[in-house]
Amino acid sequence: MKVAKLPTILVIVQVLFIVFFAIFADYAPSANAKYPENSKDADKGGADPSKNKLHSLYDMFQHVHVMIFIGFGFLMTFLRRYGFSSVGFNMLIAAFVIQWHMITHGLLHMATEHSSSFKIDIESLLTADFAAAAVLISFxxxxxxxxxxxxIVMAFIEIIVFVCNEYIGLYFxxxxxxGGSMFVHIFGAYFGIAAARILYNSKVEDSKKEGxxxxxxxxxxxxxxxxxxYWPSFNSALAPGDDQHRAVINTYLALASCVIVAFAISSNSKEAKFDMVHVQNATLAGGVAVGTSANFMIGPWGALLIGSVAGAISVVGYKYITPYLARRWKAHDTCGVNNLHGMPGILAGLFGAIFASFASVDRYGNGLYEIFPARAPMENSTKLLEIQANFTISAGDDRSAVQQGGYQFLAMAVTxxxxxxxxxxxxxxxxxxxLDPVKERHLFDDGHYWETPSDFDEAVQFCNGTDNCETVNLKSFDDEKNAEDPDN
Structure with missing residues (x-):
């Protein structure tokens, strides 16, 4: 019965997903053959393929899709005995979240919009990938x-909270x-770190397999x-027109400057050598840190500055903050998500609040109201009618720049x-x-969950940063642990 628990639950979950989609989901007009415009030629007033959402978003969607399944999956293969699980569980979680997010997000909007179904289009697929990113960060x-x-349980609960938090941030x-730096990166990082703190096992620190x-x-x-x-696509996919173009440029520049500073800080040691952990992770922090303000008019220099600060903070985090959190607060963060997603996400939120506090029509034109809809004039105001004569916007709350900056900060804090x-x-x-908590002997080890090749149990050498190395056969190591504590 224990062996069948996981496959049984997965099959039940997938059947429930099918039922939910059968009852509540439908294609959006741009993907629905029944939509009247799709039954006419474009030259007869029908749907123009070049104006379909798929035409403008599919490339960006595929870039983000690659990030979710290849980028996140392979980034976590650094554990020498956990590669199958890193890539495999990454794929399992992402496939689960994609479906569960569409249902959760769809039901919420059905309730708020008093609709009988939720619609699926390319944008739905894209936002589902964003949600998957949050859970994979927690992973x-x-x-x-x-x-x-x-x-699976973590992903199930996290998506419900993720959808509600994002709704509060975007609509309230x-x-x-x-770029989701607040609602994806901050949320995913600190959700995962908080869960890791509660799950803390003192034996983790002694494991010979974490490395x-x-x-x-x-x-x-x-x-x-x-x-x-592909990070420029992640930060710009949901932005329109010139906002999207600007977001690509800002993210590109932030990533480039982040690499330079990350390498510089990483090699700033007595040995003057680079640390591969820093190169694998801190070089990406610029993409997170610029996410909130990627479509703002921050200037190319601003993007370079944000990326540089993020690279420095991330490397410092891996050197000092990660071991401190594990030692002092028992928050063992395997991948250091605090350094790649958490702190750079907070940095993004702070920069976003600052830049929003100085945003003006002089600098943004009417595009200001596209980026900050709440700053648009109120309904039926003369100012709104003047703007709508040349630019399509909806009525807003007539917020000031400082007020918008305050709400940006509040959204980050609440998240x-x-x-x-x-x-x-x-x-x-x-x-x-x-839920089958992991036993000590199975920590950081594929052997308990996967069929492994014959060379999986070869002897491994541990040096622990010294010249005194110890050769350990991890299969024998497991057998010894089992003999010491057969119930572990």
Whole structure:
């Protein structure tokens, strides 16, 4: 019965997904053959293929899709004995979240819009990938320390909270976060860290399996390169027109400057050598840090500055903050998501609030109201009618720049609090014995979950930063642990 638990739950979940989609989901007009405009030729007033959402978004969607399944998956293969799980569980979680997010997000909007169904189009697929990114960031914090069943439960709960938090930020605070640095990166990082704190096992610190080797680090760099190349698409996919163009430029520049500073700070040691952990992760921090303000008029120099600061903060985080959190607060963060997603996400929120506080019509033109809809004049005001004569916008709240900046900061603060509280509660749920918490001997090890090749149990050398190396056969190591504590 224990062996069948996970596959049984997965099959039941997928059947429920099919039922939900059958009852509540439908194609959006741009993908629906029944839509009247799709039954006419374009020259007869029908749908123009070049104006279909797919035409403008599919390339960006595929870039983000690659980031989710290859970028995040391979970035976590640095653990020498957890590569199958890193890529495999990444794929499982993402496939689960994509469907669950469409349902959760769709039901919420059905309730608020009093609709009988939710519509699916290319934008739905894109936002589902964004949600998957948040959960995969959380996965990084608990990597190697959780069972597949625990991960499914974490993803199930996290998406419900994620959708509600994002709705509050976008529709109540009316914050702008085009690259998801607040609603995706901050949320995912601190949800995962809070769960990791509750799941903390003192034996983790003693595990001989948490570590990399030459080849696992090389595989992880594949993930880094894919993420680095496609991050401009992640930050700009949902932005329109010139906003999208600007977001690509700002993200590109932030990533470039981040690499230079990350390498510089990484090699600033007595040995003057680069640390592959920093190169794999800190070089991406610029993409996170510029996410909130990617479509703002921050100037090319501003993008370079944000990327530089993010690279420095991320490397410092890996050197000092990660070990401090594990030692002092028992928050063991396997992938260091605090350094790549958490702190750079907070940096993005702060920069977003600052830049929003100085945004003006003089600098943005009418595009100001596209980026910050709440700053548009109120309904039926003379100013609104004057703007609408030349530019299509909806009525807003007539916020000042400072007020918008305040709401930007508030959205970030609420996201951080919600993530920490919800992550901690989820951590307690994940500790329940029916969810198969990971035993000490199975930490950071594929052997318990996967069929492994014959060379999986070869002896591994541990040097622990000294010249006194110890050769350990990890299969024998497991057998010894089992003999010492057969119930562990």
């Amino acid at each position: 990084g914090a608990v990597l190697g320390k959780t069972s597949p069943l625990q991960l 605070f009316k914050a702008s976060d085009v 990399s080797n030459y080849h696992s680090d090389l595989f992880a760099m594949i993930g880094t390169i894919f993420l680095w190349l 951080l609090i919600v993530a920490l509280v919800a992550g901690a509660i989820t951590g307690f749920i994940m500790k329940m014995s029916p």
